[in-house]
Every structure is written in structure tokens, then in C-alpha cells.
Amino acid sequence: MLKVSGLTCSRGERQLFADVSFSLAAGEWLHVQGENGAGKTSLLRLLVGLSPADAGEIYWRGVAASEADFHRDLLYLGHHAAVKDDLTPLENLCLSAALDGIPLDEKAALAALVRLGLRGREALPVRVLSAGQKRRVLLARLLTRPAALWVLDEAFNALDSGAVQLLGELIGEHLAKGGLAVLTSHQPLPLPAGKRLML
Amino acid sequence: MNALLATVRRDLLLALRRKSEVLTTLFFFVIVVSLFPLGIGPEPELLKKIAPGVLWVAALLSTLLGLPRLFAADHLDGTLEQMALSPSPLALLIAGKILAHWLLCGLPLVLLAPLLGLQFALEGQTLFILSLSLLLGTPLLSLIGAMGAALTLGVRGGGVLLALLVLPLYIPTLIFGAGAVEAQSAGLGVEGHLSLLAALLALAVFFAPWATTAALRIALE
Numbered sequence: 001m002l003k004v005s006g007l008t009c010s011r012g013e014r015q016l017f018a019d020v021s022f023s024l025a026a027g028e029w030l031h032v033q034g035e036n037g038a039g040k041t042s043l044l045r046l047l048v049g050l051s052p053a054d055a056g057e058i059y060w061r062g063v064a065a066s067e068a069d070f071h072r073d074l075l076y077l078g079h080h081a082a083v084k085d086d087l088t089p090l091e092n093l094c095l096s097a098a099l100d101g102i103p104l105d106e107k108a109a110l111a112a113l114v115r116l117g118l119r120g121r122e123a124l125p126v127r128v129l130s131a132g133q134k135r136r137v138l139l140a141r142l143l144t145r146p147a148a149l150w151v152l153d154e155a156f157n158a159l160d161s162g163a164v165q166l167l168g169e170l171i172g173e174h175l176a177k178g179g180l181a182v183l184t185s186h187q188p189l190p191l192p193a194g195k196r197l198m199l
Numbered sequence: 200m201n202a203l204l205a206t207v208r209r210d211l212l213l214a215l216r217r218k219s220e221v222l223t224t225l226f227f228f229v230i231v232v233s234l235f236p237l238g239i240g241p242e243p244e245l246l247k248k249i250a251p252g253v254l255w256v257a258a259l260l261s262t263l264l265g266l267p268r269l270f271a272a273d274h275l276d277g278t279l280e281q282m283a284l285s286p287s288p289l290a291l292l293i294a295g296k297i298l299a300h301w302l303l304c305g306l307p308l309v310l311l312a313p314l315l316g317l318q319f320a321l322e323g324q325t326l327f328i329l330s331l332s333l334l335l336g337t338p339l340l341s342l343i344g345a346m347g348a349a350l351t352l353g354v355r356g357g358g359v360l361l362a363l364l365v366l367p368l369y370i371p372t373l374i375f376g377a378g379a380v381e382a383q384s385a386g387l388g389v390e391g392h393l394s395l396l397a398a399l400l401a402l403a404v405f406f407a408p409w410a411t412t413a414a415l416r417i418a419l420e
Contacts, residue, residue, distance in 0.1 A: 048284055049284070050280060050283060050284070050419055050420070051419075051420040052420070069286075071284055071285065071286045072286040074284060076280075076281075076284050078277055078280060079277070080275075080276055080277020080278075080280065081276055081277060082276060082277035082278050082280065082281050083276070083278075084209075084213060084276065084278065085276070086213055086216035086217055087212065087213065087216070091212070095205065095208070095209045095212075096281065098201070098202070098205035098208070098209075099202055099205050099206060099209065099281075099282065099285055099287060099292060100202075100285045100286055100287060101201060101202050101205075101285075101286055101287045102286075125216075
């Protein structure tokens with residue numbers, strides 16, 4: 001479903017990576033690995049279309065990603081928390097769904113927060129939550145925003161072992177439903193074997 | 200369209216949680232305008248003459264004060280990235296943000312201006328034209344300002360650069376806006392000035408969100 005060929009990226013004079021190619025079918029996931037500064041985040045940003053590639057092509061469902069309805073199928077969670085400190089977790093989820101034009105009722109949002117272990121925190125401003133809890137608010141979007149392709153950049157950071165296990169379960173369920181995932185992470189992941197890409 | 204309204208709702212809710220940011224720009228407007236009669240003294244003729252310029256320049260500066268925050272918070276916490284990747288068109292979301300900025304920083308100026316105009320011994324009809332010119336002009340200030348804010352996003356010392364970039368672009372709005380009020384006090388027709396303001400506004404409504412979106416995409420790279 002996702003096919004990437006000949007992706008090249010340079011920052012200034014330095015070439016980060018060249019000619020990166022891979023393809024993912026439904027239910028498969030890709031583990032992007034490499035040292036700090038190897039260009040993992042840059043690769044993911046190229047993949048989702050946040051920055052332009054020097055060369056290379058990305059196809060989604062057989063159509064060039066820039067022309068396909070790629071963003072509707074895509075969920076990208078990056079380094080940033082991407083939640084508003086002044087809003088509650090519930091408001092954050094509902095408003096980001098509204099911005100995406102995706103209907104989400106409060107009950108479903110609440111269920112997602114409970115699944116991520118934020119029961120009783122849904123009405124507190126995110127400001128007073130810990131870094132790990134903030135991360136969990138963001139991860140709740142995995143449940144509320146339907147998307148076939150998950151692109152997760154260091155999603156396992158700042159999570160305790162319970163949350164790591166939970167995120168592994170979520171990704172596993174997503175793959176079992178025929179979803180795709182592209183991840184970067186430095187820790188061993190509680191996931192079935194997937195494809196690997198070394199940068 | 201729903202996405203636009205959702206953005207407006209979100210930004211208004213955020214402003215409600217952080218009232219001080221909006222109130223400071225409003226107080227700035229009130230204080231700057233009130234300093235002039237205090238400094239110049241109670242001569243109705245002189246005050247009447249400077250009123251349009253003073254009110255308009257103050258409106259311009261207080262709009263400018265709120266601009267650096269327009270995209271900075273969303274850029275910093277990664278929400279802007281999520282907007283760029285949203286299935287909704289980014290230009291629509293950005294238009295929503297600009298509309299919210301006007302509702303918070305522009306509309307209050309329109310409502311406050313007649314009250315402040317009283318300090319300058321302006322008459323009823325002139326006060327009405329003042330409000331009308333601001334009603335057409337302040338959205339224009341928000342739209343032009345958004346382009347500047349997007350272009351200077353993430354630049355070190357962006358605030359000063361933003362002022363240098365945006366203030367010259369505000370000149371036509373200032374001339375026609377203050378001109379309308381002056382024409383009214385002088386007993387001349389105001390249609391010409393107001394039509395030109397409306398034409399500029401129509402132009403900006405179409406092009407500014409696109410230009411802002413393009414600038415934001417570059418800032419996100």
C-alpha cells in the first residue's frame with residue numbers, strides 16, 4: 001500500500017541519506033533505526049510531506065502521495081506534544097478531531113482516555129499533568145482518529161513500562177486490522193517482527 | 200467550513216483560558232489613545248483634527264502587538280504541524296485562526312473606538328464613520344499581519360522584524376481609514392474612502408490566507 005523509492009535528503013551541504021526505498025503492505029510495520037542525527041526524523045517528515053525531498057517518490061495505494069487523499073489516511077505523531085496546555089485532555093481530543101473534520105462524540109473520546117490510563121484526569125488542564133501523561137493524551141489520538149497509516153516518531157519516549165506495553169498493544173491491534181505503521185525508537189519494542197530500515 | 204469554525208472555536212476557548220493576553224492589547228489601545236488628549240490639552244479644534252490619525256495609529260499598533268502570538272504557540276507545541284497534515288485544507292484552518300484573531304483583537308477596537316472618540320470632541324456622525332472605517336479596516340490589519348507573522352515565524356528577533364515588515368503594508372489602510380473620518384469631519388463625502396477600504400478587504404480575504412499558508416509551509420520545513 002505504501003511504496004517509497006529513491007528518497008534522498010540533505011541538510012545544507014551534508015547528505016543525510018540517499019536512495020532509501022521500502023514498501024509496506026497492509027498489516028506490516030517498519031522500524032526505522034539509526035544513530036542520533038542519522039536522519040530518522042527527517043525521513044519521517046519527508047514521508048508525511050512536511051518537508052520536500054531532494055529526490056525520490058512516495059506512492060500511497062498506487063497513487064503519488066501528493067495527489068492521493070493521503071492526509072485522510074495518515075496519522076503522524078512527532079516529537080512535539082501537540083496538545084494545548086490550557087485545555088483539558090477531553091477538549092484537546094475533541095477539538096483536534098473537529099479540526100480534522102472527523103466526527104467524534106465525547107463518549108468515544110472519554111473511552112480513549114480511560115484506555116490510556118487517564119481516568120479522572122480528563123477534566124484537568126493538561127498543564128498540570130506530567131510529561132508521560134501529556135504523551136498519553138497525544139497517544140489517545142491513535143484511538144480517536146481513524147487512519148490506515150501511523151507514522152510515530154519516538155512514540156515510546158517518556159512512557160512508563162505499562163504505557164510501553166499498552167502502546168505495543170495498540171499498534172498490534174492496528175496492524176491486525178490491516179493498518180500500516182512506520183516507527184522510530186531506540187528501545188526494544190513489544191511488537192511482532194516487522195521490516196527494518198537502517199539509516 | 201466546519202473546520203474553519205472549529206479553529207475559531209478552539210482559538211476563542213484558548214483566549215478565554217488566557218484572558219490576560221487579549222486584555223493587554225485592548226488596554227494598550229485605550230491607554231495610547233487616552234494619552235494624547237492628556238498631553239496636548241483641552242483644545243476641541245486641535246483634538247478633533249488629530250483624532251482620526253491617533254485612533255487609527257493606535258489601532259494599528261495594538262493589532263501589531265498581538266501578531267507575534269498568532270502562530271508562535273501553535274508552532275512551538277507542534278499543533279501547526281498537525282494542522283498542516285490534517286485532511287482539512289490548511290488555508291481554511293488558517294483563515295479560521297485569522298478570523299479568531301480579528302474577533303479578539305480587532306472587533307473590540309471597533310466597539311471601543313466611539314467611546315474613546317468622545318475624548319476628542321468628535322460628534323455622533325463622525326463617531327459612526329470612525330467605527331465603520333475600523334470595522335472595514337481592522338480585518339484588513341489582521342489579514343495583512345497574518346502574512347507577516349507567518350513569514351517571521353521561528354526567526355530570532357522576529358517581533359521587530361515583523362513590525363518592520365508589516366507597518367509599511369499597513370499604510371494604505373491607515374490612509375483610507377483615517378481619511379474617511381477626516382472627510383466626515385470636514386463635511387465631505389466618505390463613500391470613496393470606505394469603498395477603497397472595502398475593496399482592499401475583499402482582495403485580502405481572497406489572497407491573504409493563501410499567502411499565509413504558503414509562508415507557514417516554508418516555516419514548517
